[in-house]
Amino acid sequence: MIEAVETYPRLAEAAAALARGGARFMAGGTVAMRDANYGRFGAPRLVRTTDPAFRALSAQGDRIEIGAGATLAQVLESRELAALHPVARLVGGPAVREAATVGGNLFAPHPYGDFAAALLALGAVARLAEGREMPLADLFAQRDRVGLVASLSLQRPRRGEFGFRKLSRVKPKGVSVLSVAVKAPGAPSRVSGAAIAFAGMGPHPLRAAAAERALEGARRDHAGVAAACAAAAEGLSPPDDPLASAWYRAEVAGVQLRRCLLEDMA
């Protein structure tokens, strides 16, 4: 049961309050309030911040900085983040997007956290409240103990080099069976340095290393991407859950990757 709500005007103060223990941070509330409603918040103190810097979006050249408290509705209203609009649009309905934050998505357990897969594919780096920077792959590996994320920094993808696809069973919106995000520089002639990230294919968003290797140097056409799609699930450990079996996820991962590469990046 929550015994106290602590609201701090500065993120650093909220981080210090969290560090004292016995507290859980709440950004937008789409996960934390659900847990509070169901009596499983897990800490006696709820910590939040009203720091405007925590919600700020800024761009300098090709580099974009997203405050971890920025909402997905803010993402959709930002021209700088146009490449991420198709991703944000697939998260919940408008009311959820008004609350759901970019930073919160990094910590959202499966079947949520699709936006985080897109950030992983785009090579985003998290800046922690303590000042340290951390690539998302490292953050995901220790996200239960990493502390408070202040912002994310990423390079704006060029037109046609980023794609995203979410598979769900309910239309137009439903929770994710899996999602795949691809950044494929050099496409469509010869892919070089591709990053492929899946959500729903492991305990947190993961890069598909085998598929990335198979895509290196390939043409982005049916024949060129075939090897990468065949290797899509290699090295990943999709879960069995009521949404889909691990077998199903492994079977369709390559199909979704192919559609993403051939249809969503055009």
Place this chain on the structure above:
Amino acid sequence: MTKTPVQFRLNGMAAATFADPGANLLDVMRRGLGDLSAKYGCGQGTCGACTVLIDGRPRLACLTLAEEVEGRDVQSPGGIAGEALHPLQEAFMEHFAAQCGYCTPGMIAAAKALLDRNPRPDRDEVIEALSGNICRCTGYEPIVEAVLTAAARLSGSNVAGGWR
């Protein structure tokens, strides 16, 4: 456990109450202030039955910490009608867009948020705007038609209804 005083504007009127730590806006409105128009459906952001407008933007009251609305303007589905029914409410009646009716307040709140920002939405935009609201009677077509009808009336007339 200390309750927190929360003051905001609810449907244009000053509202003040005390919230338990971690209480959500829906509880505060329904139990604390007696506004029963937003419904409790799932408590986890899946159904949209508790949709309200906070500073004109759609939000799920069940996922909104009560303290978050301090000093802000909240419009519940019950506050959408003025002296007359809002054109959305009229259109919902005309199109038989309510079956059991439990989702209707949330649908109307979500639709109002859309029309306030985009007075002439197309069908896809209406569907997108309502995509977070579930009707388990599955009567979606009349709902979409009702919103399109209300949009046409609102954008094509200067009806004085007194709604907010």
